[in-house]
Amino acid sequence: FVSCSTKENKNTLRIYAASGTRVPCETICTQYELNQGLTVDRNYASSGILAKQIENGADADLFISASKEWIDYLLRKNKLVDSTITLLAENRLAIITSINNTDFKIDYNTSFNINSITPERMAIGDPQYVPVGMYAKAVLDSLNWYAALNQKIIMTKDVTSVLHLVEMNECDWGIVYYTEALQSKKVKIVSEIPTSLHPPILFYMAEVKKDTNKALPLLHFFASIEGERIFAFHGYSAVTNKTYLARNTH
Amino acid sequence: MKLELKNITHRLGLNSFSYNTTITNDITGIYGPSGAGKTTLLNCIAGIEKPLSGSIVFNDKTLFHHDEGINTPVNKRNLGVVFQDNYLFPHLTILQNLNYSKPYIKNRTRYIDFDKVVSLLGIEDLLTKKPNQLSGGEKQRVAIGRTLLSQPELLLFDEPFSNLDRRKRKQIISYLLKINHQFKIPLLIISHDLEDILKLTNHLLIINNGCIEAAGDYLNISEEGHVPDIICHKRYINIFEAYCSGFDVHEKQVSFSASPSSHNKLHLSQSTSMLQNNIQLGQRIRLCLHPDDIALANNRVEGVSIQNQLKGRITQIISSRGSHYVTVDCGFVLVAEVTQAAVKTLQLELGQTVYCLIKAKAIEVVHSYIS
């Protein structure tokens, strides 16, 4: 069993995608497989794990990251072809609550008493390391709500956990990606958070450095109109300028 | 005491057992070949094995009754078991082992004293050790001590002396006789050493093939001829009691008689063990004498080293498998074992007067009662 060599199959592409993008990714890859007669192996995990796997020699062809940090990280490790870095889609944040709860209104300004809609607790991703949490914290910070909520904030390890907590009504409300909020039938969207309150939420894609460029067509397919349509279908917004200027960030 | 086993049956693997007896003697020996079912009998009484049928009643207390659904839990039976394999608690020190039952005997009469038992058993120096640091005999002594200290109402001893030297055995046997005498605690004892048993009691249960083959006085048992195996050389012992009736300071001898009034006297060397403590006139002792240590003669014999020549009358002659047992009443009732040839030569007959020739050295003192 030791020598399950990954080299033998020339007709296989390997895409390492952040687990948040699973649903559109699956659609796109399946379609691509049908079109091209190739196999696309999909590996879903958190962006951090994927980046570390790639760093340590995982045989990936493409990488989809939910945060810029990990793209930069791999760039520094010289693992990505920098010319291929593409902004894939943009996401928004939404405030959700359990389907059983009554609606409430939120004013996005500092004078709004956020505690009035938070009898016990609310949930966000852990801003230390969960991208959706970082954006949420940016929103809460910009409105001075983060301090106001004090110990009512439950920080989870990923966006689905926020969703679960709100679904079970363990938390009065939560901040998740708009796209996740759409998928669950047990939560309702109270309000979409204005994108001006946080840095743009961007999903990146890049080709992993290799001898061949065989994965490029798939990357292009992701960035194509068709790809965009599929992302949009699942709630993402299109990104107008898809080129990522790596060197600008440093 | 009364221990009644009624139609007890049990089964272990392919071996079946059935016990049916009533034990009334204070001390009863259980004797039988290896694998006969002696331990199983004890286990049934103790409640370690649950019989398939029957009932066990001890002094009006029903320990087990199959049909009535009674099965007194082991710890409520107040029995003291010395197991064949000791089963000292390996994680406890000897002191802790000995004191194990302490919390459970609060409302029981305590007749056994810790210090006395420990010094009798010679385990004073072992108290801080753990069982795995003891020798075989030391373990056995601790097991006896642990059981006695649980102040049981009935003692069940399974080969308690097998790893002990003669001297220790003797001391313990004497102690058991003492507590039995003082506190009336009945004892059932299994041993392969008939001598050990007979020093304690004449009452035997003979177990063979999972059944009680015979029960009663060992003389009667052997007479019935059921149990050829127990009647073999050196296995058959006269145990009797006598009263100190005089001293011969010069010859260093003590004399004993069956009753204060009896003429027939046994002479023992004062150096015989158990006699060394100051014995008093009229004091009662328990003696032991092998049948083949008694020679019979038609007349008093002169010029032999044999010191005791008791005149008596033959009351019984039993023949069994080539051996001849002659019971002579000479104040003490003694059984002598003689050959076919001797029976012929001496023309032994019922009612005949004979002399029992007994070497002083052949008599063993089992226990001297404190009057």
Add this chain to the structure above:
Amino acid sequence: MKLELKNITHRLGLNSFSYNTTITNDITGIYGPSGAGKTTLLNCIAGIEKPLSGSIVFNDKTLFHHDEGINTPVNKRNLGVVFQDNYLFPHLTILQNLNYSKPYIKNRTRYIDFDKVVSLLGIEDLLTKKPNQLSGGEKQRVAIGRTLLSQPELLLFDEPFSNLDRRKRKQIISYLLKINHQFKIPLLIISHDLEDILKLTNHLLIINNGCIEAAGDYLNISEEGHVPDIICHKRYINIFEAYCSGFDVHEKQVSFSASPSSHNKLHLSQSTSMLQNNIQLGQRIRLCLHPDDIALANNRVEGVSIQNQLKGRITQIISSRGSHYVTVDCGFVLVAEVTQAAVKTLQLELGQTVYCLIKAKAIEVVHSYIS
């Protein structure tokens, strides 16, 4: 055989041990009070305990030498140990226990036959059981069998008979004498039953307080007076060999003499066990007789039940703690135990001619050698 223990010292907790002896007898008994250090001695020889100093050499093979750093692993010592506590492998059946050593004896001479041992020990029916389903005596027999079947070159037996009945003991002792005789496998045996030991050998090691207090022939040992404890009632035995010299069909007696030419004859009842198999003229047997079963007389005594009256000469009189042991050479060299009073009455002196009065029943046949 030669087993040399030179300046062996050892320590267990607070107990120190020192052994220094050379054993040359084929069978040696180890005797001593409980806790004396008998098992520890065996453990040192077997390699289970590693002594602190000294050396152990068995027949030119150095088992242990502290200074030279030699410590032959236990499994290379080819010893057979019967432990005091059996230690049968609980997870294996009896058959598997008995065959445990099979893979390791490929290149050793096999002198012990499986079927023979199993039937001798009477464990045929137990082969499929596991040790926890056996009685105490059954475990002990299996342990003996397991050890014998490892075809050892030296047997170390620690209380091997403590849970066995007399009959089984006798059979096993006879078997041990047989293999010792046939294959010259030496045996060291610990027992609290001096009778068992003495049936096997006259050569003893007396252990007390962690030291070898005495070694040698048990008569000499007792003469030296070192070991008061072993010379107590019934512990002192004449063991001697005799040749079948005639039959008396009518009286159902067999007679034996010290040598084919000797006049002095011992008469035994034919029904005595071990004589029942057809005994032949000239056949050698090993007999056992307690000193206090021998009475002395100045003249032949008539009209007593005692069948054997052997004429002999007193060669030694030993006095020890009030007991008197008189050695009489009457073809057989026999030791009789008599009282102070008897010594006086009969005026026993060295060189004097006396008659040894021995009841036929008092003589036990230990083993009959196949000629």
Add this chain to the structure above:
Amino acid sequence: MFTSTELDIIWLTIKVALVSTAVSLPISVLLGWIFARKNITCKPLLEGLVALPLVAPPVVTGYLLLLLLGRNGWIGRWLDQTLDIQLAFNFAALVIASVVVSLPLAVRTIRSAFELVDPVYEKASHTLGASKRSTFFRVTLPMAMPGIVSGMILSFARSLGEFGATITLAGNIIGKTQTLSLMVYANMQVPDKEMEVARLVIISLLISLAAIIASEYLKRRNSYLSK
């Protein structure tokens, strides 16, 4: 060497591990004993239930616990409404998650230790007057000590490393429910924090080594087999 936040976290972690070991000990001893000695009818079912947190990914376990114990959970709602006790998102949640997740380990280990204690000693204890209860505490339990200690060590170490169920049931409230292993995980998810991860893992390891050494001492004191 440590920031005060770190010290708080270390202390919280140790507290959780100790408390959850203490809580799981009696439960796992009881279950281990039942599994080893009793022949109850619903045994396979119970065994499956205990094994569940081992077989399911910890996140699922945490999710199930939340379903049960959350404020809208079957048990949680009742506790909340009648006794005003909340079990999620606080210290209790940390302990519960740890206990549930480490229980299968402790139960198994302790059970096999009980299976290795010869019941004859229990019988001997009965003959000396001890009830079943008393016998259990004075004979069976101490004789199974090496296994009990091993079970506790496993519980303790598993507590230290517990992450999945904890974060689901207890969330991560900084200063309230953040344990070492949540912090390790957080640092794993951020680029270039490898040294920090290593540092935290080594701290965990040192804590568990301390526990192991303490347990060796406990065991040695109780050892009763021949050398």
Add this chain to the structure above:
Amino acid sequence: MFTSTELDIIWLTIKVALVSTAVSLPISVLLGWIFARKNITCKPLLEGLVALPLVAPPVVTGYLLLLLLGRNGWIGRWLDQTLDIQLAFNFAALVIASVVVSLPLAVRTIRSAFELVDPVYEKASHTLGASKRSTFFRVTLPMAMPGIVSGMILSFARSLGEFGATITLAGNIIGKTQTLSLMVYANMQVPDKEMEVARLVIISLLISLAAIIASEYLKRRNSYLSK
């Protein structure tokens, strides 16, 4: 009842669990024995190393393994270049992750079982001519059987539930390295798949129950204590 993909995953999961149990058995028996009976100098170090995967969150363990065994890892690079063996992102990786993560459990359990076997039986075996090796296999090992079996069960169940180290070292590659528990995780990530999650968890549980029942049989066959 099952889709063919699911059947593949179930089969892969069982295969991984079986293989990793089989691999971890000899290792944990050896380590358990050393810890129970030997007094080696570097014991605490070794103990710590074995305990590491228990104390650190599985993701960290997986990461460490990746550092070692990945194509750029210290061992992985050498294996890749000289022997053309890859240990990450394939079946081998699944097994390795499972083995490493379950080792501390098996070692502990087996160790405490060895500690409960009285060494006098080993001595008895030596006197019958058996070498140390032979004695180990014929006496010590079978006498510790309840513990060994428990250790195997723990390994097996832990394998079934293993997620963190696996996703890091082996990836979550559908049809290749996705096991039941990764699939459970994946389903957890998607809303409204609770029934699917429940279904998969129950399958895992059934597999582990089968293992438990098999182990009971194994143990009963080897039981030697009095009833």
